[in-house]
Amino acid sequence: MTTRVSSGRGGAAPKVAPYAFVAPAVVLFLLVFALPIAYTVYLSLFRTEVKGLGLGKGSRSEVFVGLDNYVRALTDSELGAGALRVLGYGAILVPTMLGLALVFALLLDEDRVRARGFSRIAIFLPYAVPGVIASLLWGFLYLPGTSPLNQALRELSLQDVNLLSPTGIYFALANIAVWGGVGYNMVVLYTALRSIPRDLYEAARIDGCTPWQVAVRIKVPLLAPALVLTSLFSIIATLQVFAEPTTLAPLTNSLSLTWTPLMKVYQDAFGRGDLYSAAATSVLIALAMFVISFGLLRVTRSRAFGGER
């Protein structure tokens, strides 16, 4: 191959080395990402056809059905309901988590606030706790029998709150994710804040700005790119929610085995053994994620860097 590498530097630019260095990652990527994705797309276009009684070898065969599985997935009411449930869950989770992360990051950046070192570690700590374990812990805190919230309410002779009820479960799940994710997002935003030149605040202070005004008018707009990034990652994680509802399900009847679209995919594939439907639904979920991610980046790119809110 006679690739001409355009290089501003003098000397011979190496030609083989970069390919050798990226080769292991490319091979693994093809095996672990590209091949399974291609296989999913392939499966999504087929269905098992049973001949006769479906007994014996050769009585089951794969037949090409075009976009049939997609049509069925898109008209599946349970899948649509699951998508709505995840949107409702995300609508509670993402603004709460990022709002709290932003407030905590701004407070950490304020010199007169005390106990900053301790709080930063404490708030980031849940990030080290696996989602499954976090769900177990909160699950016990939600159970009417062990919940300290209800114990406190009883002391005050108020009515019990059941966070494992069909409505409460949205808040119960969102709380687990907020708890686990607020510290990570806080650290990302705080690190971005520390990279803003300090003399910018000094100038504003001399002009008579209060710390509050500095935070709202200077820091928050400058944080916009970091906020876009954290929102994007949060939304992606939200749409992929699986471990938390799966772990809470044994504790409550409010969580069906198809509560989120991903749980439904799992059930289709391994519960009902219908790999073809599961594949079609997987492809649809992946497409939805791409559309949402790029849509968000496109919308925010024009606005996020525009300055004042």
Added chain:
Amino acid sequence: MRARLGGLPTFVLLLGAAYCLFPVAWVLIAATKSTGELFSTSTLSVGSSLVANLGELHGYRGGVFWQWVANSALYAGVGALLSAALSGVTGYALAKYAFRGRALIFNALIAGVLVPAVVLAIPQYLLLSKVGLTDTYLSVLLPSVISPYGIYLARIYAAASVPEDVVEAARTDGASEVRILGSIALPMMVPGLVTVFLFQFVSIWNNFMLPYIMLADDGKFPVTLGLYTMLKQGNTTPALYTLVVTGSLVSVLPLIALFLTLQRYWRIDLLSGAVKA
């Protein structure tokens, strides 16, 4: 005025800290209770059964719990180590060489971040089952080694921490590309690669879906999956709840310890790649 400004924000921050520490404090207390106490005594009163609970956890099905912890350490430790090495080499190549296909490779890798885990895990399972590799350690390790996010971080980090003229100087001195990578670039990237290692360690340790789909033999389960199966049986055997609580505590401690000791490596700026010293 001055006192109020310092007081309220400090209070808000401490409130956040209390919220985040609360479940950890709860599990510390709950692990000391017997099954009866767990459902009857007040949340904050310490029980007397910690040692008994630990003994019971230890004896549960011939010590399978410790097997789960060891499995988690294996998956996360080996997986994250390989992943950090792979990310370092790939990130360096993507940051420091201009070659045909670079943009394509980078964009494909980044798109990988957006692909939902389940979209990958189910066909990965089907493909691995064709070569007889499901329900093996490899089936969980192999997909964990490549991390698009890790490569993305390593590329940013290589661009920021390996100066162009150092590489040029070594090249002029006749050092081979492999030598430049191994003896100059990678050592310079170590702090960034520790961060990649940590991110990947936590994400493998926390991964639930992949082992949930790949593994059937509970001797190969990571601790998250093991505790989940115990919780599921708790419906019929409430005594297992105590073990789940104690097991949760034991499984969280090593992670918290790792996290606190390597704390300074977490302060990474995702946008510029600059790590504060």
